[in-house]
Amino acid sequence: MGRYVIRRLLQMIPVFFGTTLLIFLMVNVMGDPVAGLCGDRQCDPATAARLRAEFGLDKPVWQQYATYMGNVFTGDFGTAFNGQKVTELMGTAFPVTVRLTVVAVVFEIVIGISLGVLTGLRRGRPADTGVLLVTLVVISVPTFVTGLLLQLLLGVKWGVVRPAVSSAATVDELLVPGLVLASVSLAYVTRLTRTSVAENARADYVRTAVAKGLPRRRVVSRHLLRNSLIPVVTFIGTDVGALMGGAIVTERIFNIHGVGFQLYQGIVRQSSQTVVGFVTVLVLVFLLANLIVDLLYAVLDPRIRYA
Amino acid sequence: MPEPHYDPDAAISAAGAGGATDLAMDEGETLEKGPGGGPPGPDPAGRPRSLWSDAWRDLRRNPVFVVSGLVIVFLVVISLWPSLIASGNPLHCDLGRAQEGSRPGHPFGFDGQGCDVYTRTVYGARTSVTVGVCSTLGVALLGSVLGGLAGFFGGSWDALLSRITDVFFGIPVVLGGLVFLSVITSTTVWPVIGFIVLLGWPQIARIARGSVITAKQNDYVQAARALGASNARMLLRHVAPNAVAPVIVVATIALGTYISLEATLSFLGVGLRPPAVSWGIDISAASSYVRNAPHMLLWPAGALAVTVLAFIMLGDAVRDALDPKLR
């Protein structure tokens, strides 16, 4: 187990460098960001040159990358163009996005798994077909359309919730955005649980448990669910990273000042310091989530042993 | 034998394959079976009852497959010949009629620029179907070749590929789109397709890798190896046919989400460029007018949803048909 974890941690190193390099290059090919800092007019060449020097943009890309990574390891993620430290930006953005992600994941777990178990046990019945159809519709409508429609209906027409999230971004304000963010994954979780439950419901151990005369609830919760949840847990685990980075659209629609918003602003202003910094943290979260999922996997399925 | 009896990586990759791209689907359970649970291969000697012919027989009788298939055929036809059902010109717009509702000859009304919504919805099918089909082909081809090779040969190849897929998974799709598509300024659909292939292939690669590893461990493959079959023969004759099913399933479902992704990219301002006509462009343009003129959003979004739905249901049906356990 310990050796496995160490091996996995070591494998993260090249991935970490690969991703940061890729993002660094991507932001760099977008061109010179300094031109965008002077409004609708040309930056005077001397100031532009000074700004480039200040942000290290006058150096070759590999050197910029090396300097940047060197700084990252000392905890310095650089400065955005408006003079704000990127670590400061992260300090305000990540807590908000973490809250949003937690809300989304809770939705996935509670609604997704309940619906999945329900439909899995009633395969082919009207309830099953109905839920299945709804999940398909949720998957096929783009998230931004779902988000805008929910905002219009709940926030503007019926006035049930605040349409925009305030800068405090409390959990109750994040419920609707969280649901929107979770919607597609939620549909997948439902479907995944459904298939998995349906498949395991015919397994020998379930038949044995039923034959032993165990109450149905106990069979479902102790035997069936535990085995059916393995693929669901792995999905949700890997989804955490995706939700955090994929909230660009949701955060923009609902005025959430989280990671997605900062990333979008960073890209639009071509601030490689902001973008690379945020993505670096996201990649770490993603890799760690993957590792935890793999370890959890061994807990849930005793057949798996990590050497 | 690199792995004792079970490859956790393969199973996990498959289950979580879509995580990063939000394009995931429930392919997990097809690979979840552990030892001995793989799809039974075609009888090496007998022709009459292969997995494929069985599946096809099932599909023909499945109403879901028939309906989604017909919808897709219809979409393909109007993508090729939109003028069959729309006589107007999607690029002709008269601002004087902006946001007007439906009237004779213009059943869906007009959009914010005074273009005919019906004509644009019909013509938009071509772009969306092209994006969906071409991206899926590219993703499936690239992903299954790279993933399959990695799974088959294992070792350092495999390690390298797994790390590369990790790298691509780490990049949020929307972020990648913003960067990639703001650099490339061609007015065709190809940059969008190229981008989707670039970020989509690792998903398929993981699945292909996982299913190749599972298929490789089957007795008949071991037998073929013992009989001295070459790598190429083993891969093409024995492993690939058994590993391809999950890829097909995931690809058909992913196709729908790629069409949806094009719309999201347009919403963020980096999708297709004018004068392209696409549902994504129209949906994002209409999204800010949803309060005043919901018809502008309804039609292209409805068309998009129906198309995506058709492809996902097709994929679903194909998956059920290819999975013998669910028969």
Add this chain to the structure above:
Amino acid sequence: MRGATHAKWAACAMAVVLAATACGGGGNGGGGGGSGVISSSWGDPQNPLEPANTNEVQGGKVLDMLFRGLKRYDPRTGEAENWLAEKIDTTDSQNFTVTVKDGWTFSNGEKVTARSFVDAWNYGAHLKNNQRNAYFFNYIEGYDEVHPEKGEATADTLSGLKVKDERTFTVKLTQKFSTWPETLGYNAFAPLPRAFFDDHDAWLSKPVGNGPYTVESYTKGSMMSLRTWDQYPGEDKARNDGVDLKVYTDNTIAYTDLTAGNLDLLDDVPASQLRNVQADLGDRYINTPAGIIQTLAFPYYDKRWNADGMEKVRKGLSMAINRQQITDTIFQRTRTPAKDWTSPVLKEEGGFDDGLCGEACEFDAAEAKKLVDEGGGIPGGTLRITFNADTGSHREWVDAVCNSINNALDNDRACTGNPVGTFADFRNEITDRKMTGPFRAGWQMDYPLIQNFLQPLYYTNASSNDGKWSNEEFDRLVDEANAETDPARAAGKFKDAEEVVRDEMAAIPLWYQNGSAGYSDRISNVALNPFSVPVYHEITVD
């Protein structure tokens, strides 16, 4: 039983949370900190909030509340009036003596003296400080030494600035510029306290100025709380308790928040919501002219666009654009069809002339087609209008302009929009001279002078002459106009120069932009100044 218990617990938790939203949602009202505090929409300023470093409206809003300069532009007429300046004297339009009023202090108690200005201007001009607005000081003698085009600065301060005594300083310009004092209301010329230089980082995190408001707290990227400064010595004391500026990710959501009662003031109603304004806000909506003009500029470094006869094509294109229809439909009259190259806020005395463009700015499809054909047609066959897609919803009007041109020329592919992903990229394409067709050019005046609408945009190699248009006669007329000491005669000369722009159709004028703002029923006396910034200090809370 473990699983089942968990499920039950989760379901209950969910129910509680859902109930909490139902109770907590809506009707919180205002959103400002105190009863007399206004909440107003904001965008994250692009550059650090230093006066000479802020060149966009969002940062400008804050500086407007935090600082008062030598001059102030009247919020209604736009006229420059002495504010901290007691008098600004000159005999030759080149050497000025400025006397600062007595009794002004910064909110930290420090006196505003002649030195506060001279230090601030020296800081703003110096190359090492990277101030985006440094070029505002380039008329002052010695600018080339502190801010050379290449290499290091050879002087620390502007030689043209001299402190005479505590309240007097002199300015020497490099050339005659009779209306120079009128430019001093711009934020870049604001005074700065010593605290700015002594502890720069602390100042940036909580700026200190001499205006009617002080900064209470500043959370970068999300909110700034400004409170009324009780000891403010000026006449324009704030009539409310303060302003909370809230950053929104998008102004559509800000509008939604305004209608839901969570925001008091939105100073830029998005075009897509203008149709709802009447129903949502009734008369709590203002739409007033601002000193902003939108034009289409051309790349004159591209030989095809600089060829003889091309002025006919440009004029034809101008006549192919149905400005009235676009401003009515897309912009719901928050833009006015342009009839010259300046702005109505200048008024006729200032050089605005609604007859200057004449028929060249009127829609006439037949004449447009004829002119374009006579001029040799559109270079390359297709007109690609370049714009940046990330801000300002430009796509809609570009599409509308193209449709109008396509319909007039009877060719569906005559014109198409060419979006560029980011503003920085858009600027890069301009700077690197990569444009192949017309591109979006907007001009927001820095100060209400006709000079500001012409010289920076059309003078040879001027800072915002993005199309690199060059015309000797225009340059000569502008030089003459600047040397005129009589403001009316100067404006007349500038108009002569503007006629050259018209005859060559150097840029196609599209429309004058209005400021449009919506506000909640909590507040009244809302107005926008000619720079389309809300006049915060006049707003009252009911």
